[in-house]
Amino acid sequence: MSSAKLNAPKPILAVLDGMRIDPPPIWLMRQAGRFLPEYRKLRSEVGTFLELAYSPKLAAEVTLQPIRRFGFDAAILFSDILVVPDAMNQKVSFVEGEGPRLDPLRDPEGFSRLRSEIDLSRLAPIFETIGRVKRELPGRCAMLGFCGAPWTVASYMIAGRGTPDQAPARLFAYRHPSAFQELIDRLVEASIAYLSAQFAAGAEAVQIFESFAGAIPKAFLEDWSLTPIRRIVDALRGKLPNVRIIVFAKGSGLSPDRVAAATGANAVGIDWTVDPTEAFFNDRSSSKPLTPLQGNLDPLALVAGGEALGRGVKRVLSGFGSVPHIFNLGHGILPETPIENVERLVAMVRSGDELDNKG
Amino acid sequence: MSSAKLNAPKPILAVLDGMRIDPPPIWLMRQAGRFLPEYRKLRSEVGTFLELAYSPKLAAEVTLQPIRRFGFDAAILFSDILVVPDAMNQKVSFVEGEGPRLDPLRDPEGFSRLRSEIDLSRLAPIFETIGRVKRELPGRCAMLGFCGAPWTVASYMIAGRGTPDQAPARLFAYRHPSAFQELIDRLVEASIAYLSAQFAAGAEAVQIFESFAGAIPKAFLEDWSLTPIRRIVDALRGKLPNVRIIVFAKGSGLSPDRVAAATGANAVGIDWTVDPTEAFFNDRSSSKPLTPLQGNLDPLALVAGGEALGRGVKRVLSGFGSVPHIFNLGHGILPETPIENVERLVAMVRSGDELDNKG
Numbered sequence: 001m002s003s004a005k006l007n008a009p010k011p012i013l014a015v016l017d018g019m020r021i022d023p024p025p026i027w028l029m030r031q032a033g034r035f036l037p038e039y040r041k042l043r044s045e046v047g048t049f050l051e052l053a054y055s056p057k058l059a060a061e062v063t064l065q066p067i068r069r070f071g072f073d074a075a076i077l078f079s080d081i082l083v084v085p086d087a088m089n090q091k092v093s094f095v096e097g098e099g100p101r102l103d104p105l106r107d108p109e110g111f112s113r114l115r116s117e118i119d120l121s122r123l124a125p126i127f128e129t130i131g132r133v134k135r136e137l138p139g140r141c142a143m144l145g146f147c148g149a150p151w152t153v154a155s156y157m158i159a160g161r162g163t164p165d166q167a168p169a170r171l172f173a174y175r176h177p178s179a180f181q182e183l184i185d186r187l188v189e190a191s192i193a194y195l196s197a198q199f200a201a202g203a204e205a206v207q208i209f210e211s212f213a214g215a216i217p218k219a220f221l222e223d224w225s226l227t228p229i230r231r232i233v234d235a236l237r238g239k240l241p242n243v244r245i246i247v248f249a250k251g252s253g254l255s256p257d258r259v260a261a262a263t264g265a266n267a268v269g270i271d272w273t274v275d276p277t278e279a280f281f282n283d284r285s286s287s288k289p290l291t292p293l294q295g296n297l298d299p300l301a302l303v304a305g306g307e308a309l310g311r312g313v314k315r316v317l318s319g320f321g322s323v324p325h326i327f328n329l330g331h332g333i334l335p336e337t338p339i340e341n342v343e344r345l346v347a348m349v350r351s352g353d354e355l356d357n358k359g
Numbered sequence: 360m361s362s363a364k365l366n367a368p369k370p371i372l373a374v375l376d377g378m379r380i381d382p383p384p385i386w387l388m389r390q391a392g393r394f395l396p397e398y399r400k401l402r403s404e405v406g407t408f409l410e411l412a413y414s415p416k417l418a419a420e421v422t423l424q425p426i427r428r429f430g431f432d433a434a435i436l437f438s439d440i441l442v443v444p445d446a447m448n449q450k451v452s453f454v455e456g457e458g459p460r461l462d463p464l465r466d467p468e469g470f471s472r473l474r475s476e477i478d479l480s481r482l483a484p485i486f487e488t489i490g491r492v493k494r495e496l497p498g499r500c501a502m503l504g505f506c507g508a509p510w511t512v513a514s515y516m517i518a519g520r521g522t523p524d525q526a527p528a529r530l531f532a533y534r535h536p537s538a539f540q541e542l543i544d545r546l547v548e549a550s551i552a553y554l555s556a557q558f559a560a561g562a563e564a565v566q567i568f569e570s571f572a573g574a575i576p577k578a579f580l581e582d583w584s585l586t587p588i589r590r591i592v593d594a595l596r597g598k599l600p601n602v603r604i605i606v607f608a609k610g611s612g613l614s615p616d617r618v619a620a621a622t623g624a625n626a627v628g629i630d631w632t633v634d635p636t637e638a639f640f641n642d643r644s645s646s647k648p649l650t651p652l653q654g655n656l657d658p659l660a661l662v663a664g665g666e667a668l669g670r671g672v673k674r675v676l677s678g679f680g681s682v683p684h685i686f687n688l689g690h691g692i693l694p695e696t697p698i699e700n701v702e703r704l705v706a707m708v709r710s711g712d713e714l715d716n717k718g
Binding site: 218275300 | 429523524526530533534536571572575576577578611612631632634637657659660662663664665666674689690693717
């Protein structure tokens with residue numbers, strides 16, 4: 001990074017450093033994906049999802065598509081959290097319209113099929129993608145990498161697929177607590193190596209997705225989720241003191257300040273169910289700086305458009321008050337989202353004008 | 360209710376009235392169901408789930424099965440929350456192993472197929488079941504009725520099935536806010552009529568299941584969930600001043616005291632993700648009486664058995680401190696639950712002995 005860039009950081013990086021910017025910078029989770037016709041066209045010309053994710057030229061193109069169309073303030077690597085089990089030698093595939101399928105780890109014996117360390121050479125195309133995207137990004141646009149948090153990735157590895165309430169993973173953890181801890185430990189180490197390589201390739205910040213925090217009994221939240229994430233964050237900071245990390249712990253039930261304190265994150269993503277007003281007022285009496293927050297429009301308000309979208313955007317913009325804020329959805333953008341609704345969203349966030357006229 | 364019973368209320372009713380009892384009374388959500396071999400045998404001899412639910416003799420038998428086997432402190436009517444849409448003329452069926460299927464309300468025009476008021480005559484067999492069970496209950500065992508909360512029932516009526524995050528219902532609410540409110544209003548009225556008839560038939564308390572509170576954006580929690588439940592509770596209290604009502608609002612993210620204050624519930628059920636210590640300590644500084652709570656062992660700890668069960672039960676028993684407490688799971692019992700684990704659970708809760716020896 002040049003010193004000129006350090007002097008004038010990109011808006012999202014400035015927010016991650018604790019600065020409030022008006023209007024807030026914006027990107028959308030899953031912005032490189034199926035709601036874009038140009039993505040669907042390119043996807044139809046490639047065999048499998050993983051072939052696309054592991055093709056630097058095509059993955060870079062897909063990553064850049066939403067930047068060209070909407071001028072978002074961040075590009076997020078086109079990939080999936082399950083490339084980590086793939087690089088640990090667990091068989092992973094993506095069934096169109098159904099989601100991921102893995103050869104499930106039904107019992108501790110299944111571990112023998114896995115590598116104990118992640119094979120970063122298998123993920124080399126991803127790091128090349130990051131470099132390619134970085135070179136083509138507009139000046140204000142930040143390059144984001146990501147990975148899944150250990151519990152969320154483990155829940156797919158154990159169940160072999162997405163599951164309601166992550167029941168198979170919880171049952172595995174109850175039945176085989178030491179093997180479960182071993183899996184979490186392996187994923188901590190794999191995530192450290194994987195994110196370090198993403199930073200080395202040019203990522204300017206990373207998001208750790210704990211998409212399934214909501215299924216963890218609170219008695220286990222520290223052990224299964226917060227401490228593993230903290231170990232990843234601490235290890236990255238040990239290598240790269242100024243790394244910027246966003247933690248999105250959907251359904252954790254904790255205030256963002258507690259998530260930030262427990263994990264060491266620079267910023268906390270909040271899901272659509274959370275009231276941003278309550279989310280930060282909880283701990284606001286303290287004299288500490290406000291935790292930067294990211295979120296949290298309901299993706300279905302963006303699908304619906306109309307008044308629901310206008311009111312939803314207004315609520316998000318006002319709800320975060322004076323907190324350093326990155327505008328985002330409260331979950332990934334849905335494939336059925338009309339393009340024109342995204343255009344209107346970006347215009348509303350950037351101008352604020354429509355809020356008074358039509359909101 | 361005789362005056363003798365009023366003088367020596369059943370343990371669960373005493374807790375609902377604010378009394379702390381040690382050891383706490385116990386029942387399990389979905390206790391009349393598939394984890395019991397005697398249920399599976401009876402179920403295999405009846406055509407459909409609704410035929411069973413609408414057969415007073417068989418439904419009473421199924422309701423009583425777990426009482427005979429485990430001596431629980433409450434019998435909960437064997438039925439389903441979707442008998443309400445069934446009695447509003449929406450086609451409902453249950454696909455074995457897949458769950459409920461309804462003719463979905465894709466748009467406001469779909470309302471024309473529905474009755475505006477619930478047809479209580481269609482539910483007459485349910486009221487007869489309550490009377491039959493009541494006559495056979497052991498003295499300390501309370502008769503519980505139930506219904507789904509309007510949002511949870513509406514989400515099934517709109518989607519036609521269970522859905523992750525209740526996306527179709529949220530989208531409907533955004534696109535058609537007044538039609539959505541109309542549906543909620545109809546369900547409020549239907550629930551008042553249905554629960555009133557359950558009390559008239561002999562129910563001593565009812566539980567209102569807001570199983571999908573967790574998918575509601577907080578900005579809409581009042582309008583979609585808390586206020587509709589409050590209207591049901593207020594109307595029932597208007598007719599029957601001493602009715603006892605438990606509200607189970609899974610994933611609401613609110614402290615139980617707030618749920619109780621917002622809905623008027625006597626007691627609040629909490630799900631397995633909540634830490635009971637935090638749940639009630641939140642508002643404990645106030646001088647108000649402690650809200651009775653129900654919950655919240657992870658149903659998967661009961662499936663797992665062994666140390667996970669011992670520790671889980673210990674955590675629940677100690678976690679509720681001095682709060683009036685009804686022991687329950689944090690969600691319905693799972694079909695794969697071993698009978699012997701339930702026997703051990705009941706023994707642990709009732710004696711406390713094993714807690715010190717094996718917990």
